[in-house]
Amino acid sequence: MLQHSKQLVIAIVDDHPIVIEGLKNLLASETGFDIVSFTTGGQFMNYLKTQEVHVVLLDIVLPDANGLELCKDIKKKYPDITILAISNQAERSIIMQMLQNGASGYLLKNAAADELLACIENGMKGEPALSKEAREIMSRPAPNDWNGIPSLTKREKEILRLISEGFSSTDIADKLYLSQLTVETHRRNIIQKFRTNNMFSVIKLAIEHKMI
Known part of the structure; x- marks a missing residue:
């Protein structure tokens, strides 16, 4: 059990209710936690205006x-x-950027309960908090070390396929029953994974490597 001098407030920010419930269940054995949850970044930022939070478990796609960007805004x-x-984003470049933007750690959603608790403890102590x-x-080579194409x-x-076919973010959102902001977030993550500055370069690389 984690030992702290005061009740810790942990916020879960994730748009999937089943993930929120799963995390709450993993943390249920820790009586020193107060847990609050939010399905959007806006809800969480509004909460912070009047309430204290010590730890936030933050999803990347909201x-x-x-x-x-939300991570950077919170830390500022x-x-x-x-x-x-x-x-669920298992790309080295995404993990790197999240850490550069102020995150104390990074966990994949398949992490075990003991990993989650250890990462919370390490993060609170200012130590690296990465799941296994x-x-x-x-620890793997960066993409520019081995000329690999990201998964x-x-x-x-x-x-990416729909973008290459000329569909706009609005069209893609309608077609896939997503919000336009979710589509834009995926677009930014794709560009980040390819380590380029624009979607044109991504499509060019994807075509060259027969990904689309």
């Missing part, structure tokens, strides 16, 4: 915000909050 306004990214899989990803999630491949 319906109203890019978690990478509330530097004492410990931010742990918790995501995240550590393994960070994309099924949704990212779908969105």
Whole structure:
């Protein structure tokens, strides 16, 4: 059990209710936690205006915000909050940017309960807080070290294909039943994974390597 002198307030920011419930269940054994949850970045930022939070478990893809940018915004306004990214994004470049934007750690959503608790503890102490899989990803060579092409999630491949076919973010959102902001977040993540500055370069590389 984690030992702290006061009740810790942990916020979960994720747009999937089943993920929120799963994280709450993982943390249920820790009686020293008060847990609050939010499905959008806006809800969480409004909460912070009047309430104290010590740790936030932050998803990267949210319906109203890019978690990478939200992390930077949180640390700028509330530097004492410990931010742990918790995501399905298993790309080294995404993990790196999240850490550069102020996150204390990064966990994949398949992390075990003891990993989650250890990362919270380490993050609160200012120590590196990476889950086992995240550590393994960070230990691999960077893409520019081996000229590799990044792996994309099924949704990212779908969105990239539609972009290459000329569909706008609005069209893609309607077609895939997503919010336009979610599509834009995926677009930014795809560009980040390819380590380029624009979608044109991404499409060019994707075509050259027969990804689309």
